[in-house]
Amino acid sequence: MPLKLHPDTSNKSEKSDLLKGLNSKQLEAVTSTEGPLLIIAGAGSGKTRVLTYRIAYMIQQGALPGQILALTFTNKAAKEMKQRIAKLVSPEAAAAIYAGTFHSIYARLLRQNADKIGYTSDFSIYDTDDSQSTIKSILKDLNITKDQVTPQAVQSRISYAKNRMIGWQEFASKASSPVDRIAARVYQEFDKKLVQCNAMDFDDLLLNMINLLKSSGEMLDYYQNRFQYILVDEYQDTNRSQYLSLNYFSAQHKNICVVGDDAQSIYRWRGAEIRNILDFQKDYPNAHLVRLEQNYRSTKTILSAADAVIRMNKGQIPKKLWTENDEGNKITLKQLNDDRDEAEYVSKIISQKISLGQNYSNVAVLYRTNAQSLLFENSFRAKNIPYIIIGGISFYKRKEIKDTVSYMKLLINPNDDESCIRALNEPPRGIGKTTIEKVREFANQHSIPLFQAFSRADEIQELQPRFKLSASKFSNLILKYSQIIKDENSDIFIRQYLEETGLVQFYSEMDTDDAQERVRNISQLISDLTRYYANTDNPTLSDYVQQISLITDIDEKDTSQNRVTLMTLHSAKGLEFPNVFICGLEAGLFPLSRTETNIEEEEEERRLFYVGITRAEKDLYLTYAASRMRFGEINRQMKSKFLNNIPSTLFSSSSSTILPQQQFSPPINSFTGNMVPKRDNSNIPQFDDLHVGKPNFEYSQIQDEEELKPGDKVRHNLFGEGKVISLAGSRTNIQAIVNFQGLGKKKLMLQYAKLEKIK
DNA sequence: GACCTGCTGATTTTT
């Protein structure tokens, strides 16, 4: 169907403005709006710009924003794309576009039609931890011990199968090893359990989308008409189920545009199939192909290094990435004695750059494994280098946050057994393992959710009266508030509910730093919920919980501030920085040792190195250490074989001489265990960036403007109104004792507690 | 049922 001109946006000058500044290939990609289009976009070739402009152009040409489906790799990328479209076209248009990750968009669509596939719209989304603990309980029910198979092994096999659209029946029929046979058995139970719990894991969001499309002709018809234009970013990293769902969506109109680069495929281990991009032209025989090969990001030197590396891979499509940029600085290769020296070296270079007028935010430090971040953190903190870590333990994976979210989930989806278990004994209610086992048995016998079994505790003969009492207290609390929320959907009641769970009070009363931090985190989550209710049309708790279930590490970080970014090479995909350090280039670490025996895995590692190199705009530093502490032991190692792929002419003269491996100097410290500074989070600017949307952590504003004094009336987000009893501590670390109405006295750190002074 | 202690395995990468 050709595009019709939109009457009010067909302004000629706007249109030409939009296309101005694009090179001929980019222009071709932007304006080829009809039919299947494959864009092979080399690193730094302006891919994001092309996608954004293409959408804006389509809208200008008459496409309805609500008919556009744009799938990106992170929610952040989608958000940025929408922001740019808001400027290029209009905020209304941007808001109407369906843009997000596969998982978040599909979750949204599934919510609207959950009943068609046997769920309710309030289904829970299980993250990896939830799934694993479900698997553990299944293993227990099946009397399978850890000696036979680990829950992790089972989980990864199930996920592997799901990613490739292999159901349990097929998996069972092909299972040849004992572990596979167990996994097949668990897989079957797991599927059943998830449906019972009204829950989906990450893989199910994709699979169920396909099930939904297959569920009826009308459904398929509806969505094929609904999404007239489909755009997919990072197509090389899509898996089988993503691929199939796209085929369903686009089968009629075939207006599908995929963008990718086979050289940057780094998620094979997660089920991504490069063949999706390689076979696109087979799938759509009349597909138009555009190659974006001009790089606007990096210097010639960096590009040469990247090219030299990727050329070592056999299974790559030949590409000629080129740039008009300068030759630029040589690459620095540095050998250090050990991992601590490596961190010191990186800090030193960063400090030098800062003194020459660079910004911290122009620097990224990339590594293979999250565990490597610790030494950089220590060193940066000692040198007052502000930094942000992406990845590692996410805010939403913290115990107290998961517990709080479990209470929310349970309120909207009482079938959710995982949340029930989590919430049940946090804070401790005196219901122990034996009791839970008895209730679980009862639930299994009657095929009812765990929560329902707790509500019927009276009927369970073997339970002692005191357990029956605490069980009914627990279920009454949930039932009471789920009714209240149904009657009046307001965040006020959710806050009240969370307070009544006693979770915050439990931590508040524990006088440890750790507990105080947990209180702060919970209160931050609650502020976020409040903000969500204030800023969203038709907010619901269910929607909020689903949103935060799908937040990715990179989404939740505010990278706009002036600080160094620390992250894994995987997380760096799609980003760019003037200065990039790639650290830990050692045999066994990068490439990881387990990949060395498998050519395909090693090629994937090499692509990962390629991705890392091509993040750099101007200066690239490659470092490796002769010895490194791993698993609490000091290991000596050789430099990475990947370094041999880069011609030595590209390295600066100040680079370390590339020593033959045998000549490595021995590590200076034979044992550094005690010398590594303890992790100390006290002065890192971290609380403001662990967040959905805009964090706005408004701490310490009050005491800066007007000092609190005993007798003042204050309001706390969670505890409500109260009166300041006393203040103690140093200026930067004031502790207040506040008497809250109905709650009694609480000790609060002013620096973190959000106290609002009221008249 | 709560708490303590000593053992074990984890470090790939993430929606």
Add this chain to the structure above:
DNA sequence: TCAGCAGGTC
């Protein structure tokens, strides 16, 4: 190195 867990004790 250290978090998480099983197993023992009160």
